[in-house]
Amino acid sequence: MSDKFLEIQAVTKIYRTGGLLASTKLTAVDQVTLALDKGKAQILSIVGESGSGKTTLARMVLRLILPTSGEIVVDGIRASGTLTRAQVKEFRRKVQPIFQNPFESFSARKTVDTYLFETARNVWGAKNKQEAHAAVDQALVNVGLSAERVIGRYPNQFSGGELQRVSVARAIIPHPELLVADEPVSMIDASLRMNVVNLFKKLRDEFNINILYITHDLSTAYYVSDLIAIMYRGNIVEYGPATTVLTQPAHPYTELLLDSVAKIGEKWSELVRMPDMETKEYGYVGCKFAGRCPYVRDICRQVKPPLVKTEDGREVLCFKLTDYQVP
Amino acid sequence: MRLIKPRLVIGIIIVGIFLVMGLIMPLFAPEDPTAWNTYFRNMPPSGEHYMGTNNLGQDIFWLLTWSIRNSLWIGLSVAGLATLIGVIVGLLSGFVGGFTDRFLTLVMDTVIAVPSLPILILMSSLLGGQTSLVIIAGVLVFFNWPWPGRQARAMSLSLREREFINVAQASGEGTLKIVIVEILPFVLGWALANFINTILVAISAESGLAIIGLSSLKDATLGTMIYWAMQHQALLLEKWLWILSPIFSIMLLFIGLFLVSTGWSDYFATRRGRQ
Amino acid sequence: MIRIKNVSLFYDTVQGTVKAVEDVSFELYDGEIVGVAGESGCGKSTLMKGIYGNIERPMYLAHGSIELEVEDEQDGRREVIPNSEFHRYWWKHLSYIPQASMSVMNPVVRIKDQFLDSYSLQEVRNYGKKVLIDAMAAYLQELELPADVLNAYPHQLSGGMRQRVIVALATFVQPKFVIADEPTTALDVVVQRGILTMLRSLQKKAGNTFVMVSHDMGVHYQITDRMVIMYAGKVVEIARTDVIFARPLHPYTEMLIRSLPRLGDNAERAGITGRPPSLLNPPRGCRFADRCYLADARCSQVQPELLELEPGHFVACLKREPGSAMITLEEMGVA
Numbered sequence: 001m002s003d004k005f006l007e008i009q010a011v012t013k014i015y016r017t018g019g020l021l022a023s024t025k026l027t028a029v030d031q032v033t034l035a036l037d038k039g040k041a042q043i044l045s046i047v048g049e050s051g052s053g054k055t056t057l058a059r060m061v062l063r064l065i066l067p068t069s070g071e072i073v074v075d076g077i078r079a080s081g082t083l084t085r086a087q088v089k090e091f092r093r094k095v096q097p098i099f100q101n102p103f104e105s106f107s108a109r110k111t112v113d114t115y116l117f118e119t120a121r122n123v124w125g126a127k128n129k130q131e132a133h134a135a136v137d138q139a140l141v142n143v144g145l146s147a148e149r150v151i152g153r154y155p156n157q158f159s160g161g162e163l164q165r166v167s168v169a170r171a172i173i174p175h176p177e178l179l180v181a182d183e184p185v186s187m188i189d190a191s192l193r194m195n196v197v198n199l200f201k202k203l204r205d206e207f208n209i210n211i212l213y214i215t216h217d218l219s220t221a222y223y224v225s226d227l228i229a230i231m232y233r234g235n236i237v238e239y240g241p242a243t244t245v246l247t248q249p250a251h252p253y254t255e256l257l258l259d260s261v262a263k264i265g266e267k268w269s270e271l272v273r274m275p276d277m278e279t280k281e282y283g284y285v286g287c288k289f290a291g292r293c294p295y296v297r298d299i300c301r302q303v304k305p306p307l308v309k310t311e312d313g314r315e316v317l318c319f320k321l322t323d324y325q326v327p
Numbered sequence: 328m329r330l331i332k333p334r335l336v337i338g339i340i341i342v343g344i345f346l347v348m349g350l351i352m353p354l355f356a357p358e359d360p361t362a363w364n365t366y367f368r369n370m371p372p373s374g375e376h377y378m379g380t381n382n383l384g385q386d387i388f389w390l391l392t393w394s395i396r397n398s399l400w401i402g403l404s405v406a407g408l409a410t411l412i413g414v415i416v417g418l419l420s421g422f423v424g425g426f427t428d429r430f431l432t433l434v435m436d437t438v439i440a441v442p443s444l445p446i447l448i449l450m451s452s453l454l455g456g457q458t459s460l461v462i463i464a465g466v467l468v469f470f471n472w473p474w475p476g477r478q479a480r481a482m483s484l485s486l487r488e489r490e491f492i493n494v495a496q497a498s499g500e501g502t503l504k505i506v507i508v509e510i511l512p513f514v515l516g517w518a519l520a521n522f523i524n525t526i527l528v529a530i531s532a533e534s535g536l537a538i539i540g541l542s543s544l545k546d547a548t549l550g551t552m553i554y555w556a557m558q559h560q561a562l563l564l565e566k567w568l569w570i571l572s573p574i575f576s577i578m579l580l581f582i583g584l585f586l587v588s589t590g591w592s593d594y595f596a597t598r599r600g601r602q
Numbered sequence: 603m604i605r606i607k608n609v610s611l612f613y614d615t616v617q618g619t620v621k622a623v624e625d626v627s628f629e630l631y632d633g634e635i636v637g638v639a640g641e642s643g644c645g646k647s648t649l650m651k652g653i654y655g656n657i658e659r660p661m662y663l664a665h666g667s668i669e670l671e672v673e674d675e676q677d678g679r680r681e682v683i684p685n686s687e688f689h690r691y692w693w694k695h696l697s698y699i700p701q702a703s704m705s706v707m708n709p710v711v712r713i714k715d716q717f718l719d720s721y722s723l724q725e726v727r728n729y730g731k732k733v734l735i736d737a738m739a740a741y742l743q744e745l746e747l748p749a750d751v752l753n754a755y756p757h758q759l760s761g762g763m764r765q766r767v768i769v770a771l772a773t774f775v776q777p778k779f780v781i782a783d784e785p786t787t788a789l790d791v792v793v794q795r796g797i798l799t800m801l802r803s804l805q806k807k808a809g810n811t812f813v814m815v816s817h818d819m820g821v822h823y824q825i826t827d828r829m830v831i832m833y834a835g836k837v838v839e840i841a842r843t844d845v846i847f848a849r850p851l852h853p854y855t856e857m858l859i860r861s862l863p864r865l866g867d868n869a870e871r872a873g874i875t876g877r878p879p880s881l882l883n884p885p886r887g888c889r890f891a892d893r894c895y896l897a898d899a900r901c902s903q904v905q906p907e908l909l910e911l912e913p914g915h916f917v918a919c920l921k922r923e924p925g926s927a928m929i930t931l932e933e934m935g936v937a
Contacts, residue, residue: 049790050761064493089499097497104490109512115498122499159877160642170498189641190817191858194873216791219820223863223871247866260795262820263865264847268795 004073005210006036006061006178011070011080013056029053029060030234031070036178038075041208043200045221045242047257048231057231058182058214062097074178092123096171100183102163106155112163113151116140116170124174139169142207143199161192168199172209179203180212185220197224218261222246230254233288240314250316252293287319297324331594338586345580349395360389361547372568381569382559391572393547398530398580401460401548405467405529410522412468413475414514418506420476421483432480435473443470447532451541460543463536467529475521479514486510516595523588527581534577549573604630604653604779604811609666611645611652614659618882622648624835625666627908628916630779635805635812637826637843639819643878644832646815647701650781653813654698655688670695672778693720697777701784703768707756714738714752717771741774742767745800762793769797769804776808783815798825819862823847828914831855834878834889837908841915851917853894888920896921 013029030053036042048054059065061072063079072080077091099105106112116136126132137147143165155163164184171179181200185193197220203209215221221228225242230253238251249255259268286301287293293300300319308321319325358365364384372379378387420431447466451458486492487510495505530549536542537550544551556562556570611623623645630636630653638646648661657663668685672695688696700706707716717738718726726734739749747766756764765785772780782801786794802825805812816822822829822843829846831839831854839852850856857874876893879885887902888894894901901920908918 049792062493062497092497092499097493099490099494101490105494107491107495107509107512110508114508115494118495118498118500123497161873162877167494170494190819191641191861191874192877194861194863194871195875196873197863198872218791219863219865222865223868257791258865260792261865262791262794262798262818262824264820264823264859264862265864268799268824 003038004035005038005075006034006212007071007073008032008034008057008061009071009073011057011060011067011072013053013060013065014068027234028056029067032057032231032234032236034229034236034239036210041177041204041210042226043204043211043213043224044227044229045213045215045225046229046231047215047218047221049216049257051233052231053234054214054231055182058180058212061178061212062095062180063091089123093174094176095178095180096174096176098164098167098171098179098181098184101187102158102160102167103155105167106163108155111152111154112158112166113153116150116166116173119170119173135173136169139173140166142172142202143169144195145169159192160188161195164188164196165199168196168203172203172207175207176209178210178212180214182214183216184213186215186217193220200224218246218257219263230257235288235317236315237289237317238314239316240310240312244312244314250310250314250321251318252295252320253289256292287317295320299324299326332590334586335590335594338583338588338590341579341583342587345395345399345576345583348392349399352392353389353396356389356392357386358389360385360393361545369566378568378572381556381561381566382564383555387568387572390547390552391576394549394552394573395576395580397460397546397548398533398550398577401464401467401533402526402530405464405471406522406525408468409471409525410475410518413472413477413521414479414511414518416472417476417479417481418483418510418514419503421480422487422506422510423502428480431476435476435480438470438473439477441470443467443532444535446470447536448539448541451536458541458543460533460546460548463533463542464529467532471525471528474525475518478517478521482514482517483510486513516591520588520592520595523584523591527584527588530577530580549577603632603671605667605669605671606630606649606653607667607669609649609652609668610664611648611657611661612664613648613661620881621664621884622661622835622881623652624884626832626837627666628830628837628840630811630813632778632811633805633809634827635802635814635825637822637829638813638815638832639817639822639829640832641817641878643834643881645835645881646832647783649832650698650783650813650815652685654696654781655685655692656698657685670779693775693777695778697772697775697780699768699772699780699782699785702788703765703785707764707768709756711755712752713754713756713767717752717774720771720775738770738774742770745770745804762789762797765789765793766797766800769801773804773808777810779811779813780805781813781815784817785814786821787816787818794821801825819859834884835881836889836918837916838890838918839916840908841912845912845915851911851915851922852890852919853896853921854890857893857895888918 011029011032012027015026015028016023017026018024036044046054046057056065060067061079067080070080071078074091074095077083077087079091083091106115113136117132120126120132120135124135126135140147140150145162145165150166158166185196188196200211200213201224204211213221213225222242227240228242228245229236229239230245230251232253238245238249238254245254246258249258286303287305290296290300297319303326305317305319306322306327308316308318310316366376366380366384366386368380368382368384370376370380376386376388378391380386416431420428450466492505492509495509533542533548534550537548537554540554542548542551544554552573553570556566561570606629607627609623609626610621613620613622626649640646651657651661652663653668670683670688671680672683673680683691714735718731718734721734735752739752742749742751745766747770751759751767759767769785786797789797798821801812814826826843829841829843830837831852833854839846839850839855846855847859850859861871861873863871874893879889885891885902887904888906891897891901904920906918906920908916909923911917911922911924
């Protein structure tokens with residue numbers, strides 16, 4: 001039995017666009033390997049910009065997309081393969097999603113509580129109305145909402161922050177062990193964001209729920225994560241403890257990201273080199289960041305960079321750390 | 328309330344009149360209006376016979392109400408069944424995708440491609456005088472279900488990509504439940520417009536057959552009424568009420584249904600825009 | 603300069619009148635970058651449309667006035683233009699970059715043709731197409747954009763590239779006032795930085811005024827000189843940017859800034875509980891009262907006025923008026 005709760009092994013997703021005669025290949029996720037240990041719950045942030053592959057990766061963990069190659073195993077269940085009905089049920093109990101747009105997460109024609117009760121009955125296994133009600137009430141209390149405020153209302157009667165908390169309540173009804181949150185706060189007003197982000201911390205600490213937190217916002221990632229993986233054009237370029245990665249970045253892209261964040265307290269200096277056309281970058285033979293990297297050398301453009309394990313527990317995909325030699 | 332436009336109201340009133348004429352009034356008919364020689368022939372309109380009687384000794388007014396009733400019956404049952412089958416098949420096909428979808432789409436496209444009128448004519452001729460309204464209705468359902476089917480499928484295809492479908496699945500909802508509870512509400516408005524259109528199509532198909540003598544001639548429908556009137560030279564003999572009342576009824580009913588259908592689509596679209 | 607005096611902009615809807623902006627007054631001076639900050643529903647986009655002079659039903663100017671005062675370069679004459687005439691000066695004195703503008707370009711028209719569209723037929727004939735396009739190409743190169751962008755269709759460019767092209771189009775004629783509504787939302791952080799620094803250097807070179815609307819306080823910190831904070835249709839605070847961040851006086855500004863997580867700082871942060879009031883029926887008193895840590899009974903009854911509490915620092919809060927005790931969140935020790 002593995003001692004890992006979540007294992008993402010060399011997962012790749014390739015999209016083909018175009019017709020029979022001429023098609024282009026887009027490697028949205030390239031040989032990504034990540035793991036979460038069993039035991040104490042952790043929050044792993046996957047940080048990247050648009051086109052980094054983070055959302056594709058999240059959807060593969062949720063079984064909404066199948067990988068082209070590689071395996072995803074959640075607590076013994078092979079999420080990347082075909083499952084029996086019983087296994088699907090088991091999977092749903094253990095892994096729940098939270099999506100970016102709370103208003104899209106619920107049908108505008110139904111009251112939001114229908115989804116809560118469905119989850120209670122189908123996924124958690126409530127045997128009757130009372131049990132279902134109790135489960136729903138408890139979940140709402142845990143996210144800081146009251147049943148009377150929520151039951152019987154339609155999505156447009158909530159603010160973005162509140163509705164997202166209802167999404168979280170729905171997701172925790174079956175007592176899951178992994179929440180996959182795809183940009184959960186990017187569409188919520190800044191002043192309401194922390195209500196949801198603090199909730200994630202609480203879920204980790206009080207309920208021992210692991211959270212895969214997908215975001216492009218470094219500030220909330222820093223605030224809430226234990227581990228952080230930085231993605232660029234399908235690769236994980238840096239991975240390690242959140243504080244280390246974000247205060248002493250090892251990969252040039254992490255440096256660039258940190259520099260470019262519109263921070264309060266530190267003003268920007270000069271202009272920075274703009275990214276090339278996205279499709280071109282996916283097709284680079286060597287390191288995908290070579291076109292923009294201030295530390296680039298010839299070998300970076302020709303050979304795929306190695307995955308270097310550092311002393312402070314990080315993994316970095318870069319030639320800079322091996323003195324530009326192939327290890 | 329101010330979104331409801333006049334055309335919808337007028338349409339509803341017209342259709343309402345026909346519903347009353349077709350569903351309520353026939354209950355008061357004194358005798359079976361289709362029976363010949365019940366009354367004196369060719370009597371002018373009077374207090375006893377509101378529209379007079381025809382060559383065959385039938386009371387025109389009551390004959391008309393029965394005709395409306397039967398035509399409405401055909402229209403409503405064909406529309407109801409065709410829309411029901413079409414929507415369910417279309418929604419499932421679009422949602423499930425894969426081989427099932429491709430197969431069902433092939434079936435729908437084939438049925439649409441086959442021209443219904445020649446088949447109906449052929450069938451009626453072969454069955455000779457034994458065509459019944461039920462058989463005609465059945466065939467009309469067969470030819471009409473793919474239209475709402477394709478539309479429902481298109482909506483299902485686009486709706487299944489929405490995020491709340493993923494949330495519904497994560498909540499453990501099964502495929503059938505998702506189709507009925509999540510997707511169907513969005514399709515109902517269109518389904519209603521389709522339903523009303525199919526009433527039109529069914530009534531006109533049956534009337535068309537009747538006028539050329541291929542419907543169930545012993546039953547009273549708007550079409551058969553016209554047929555019998557034509558057979559007995561109603562035009563030449565200037566029996567206007569006999570031949571014109573079913574013709575105007577068809578026209579008026581169609582106008583009413585059309586107004587309701589477009590008026591409803593209008594209202595529905597503006598209402599959705601507000602949400 | 604643009605003078606906004608007691609402006610109220612309302613929307614006529616089926617459910618009633620939405621008072622999107624109510625009784626707002628301030629001035630926009632020449633040669634500054636002003637940031638308008640606030641969250642969903644605060645009215646900033648509506649106000650920008652109003653300032654630009656693009657007021658169309660169901661939106662209407664319920665009362666107040668917006669005036670543009672320009673000084674003619676040649677003879678120094680000052681001219682005051684009322685809001686209803688602003689449209690004559692679009693692409694001359696005023697230019698507007700709407701929200702999500704990367705998506706508003708005509709997908710079947712090449713960039714260079716869209717650019718030419720902003721000139722009248724007469725002007726195009728006068729100058730000649732080639733002259734205009736060459737001038738545009740030179741300007742694009744100044745902004746470090748590849749000149750062959752002009753021959754492309756919008757969908758061939760990435761979102762960031764499109765946005766930079768739109769900024770170029772909007773600033774090419776060196777208008778006195780450029781209004782940009784959320785110019786970098788939905789863009790990557792690195793691209794965002796590029797566009798914002800581009801805007802800042804353009805402003806420095808031309809000496810005109812940029813009004814930038816954003817809900818992202820970090821963006822305001824980086825490039826604006828002065829900020830206008832809006833909440834539920836009203837202006838609650840105006841001050842220089844560094845003052846806003848160092849010493850916010852309005853409780854909403856305070857609580858908002860405090861709720862933002864900072865890189866490198868793990869302090870506990872809390873969001874503001876509750877939500878803004880409905881603008882169909884706004885409350886009688888201060889609109890922030892039900893979520894405010896300072897509020898008392900009087901706050902819910904009396905509408906606070908925007909007063910200049912320090913030179914250049916305007917605050918609309920009853921508890922901050924001269925004579926009241928000036929306690930801040932920090933002093934209260936409340937997180």
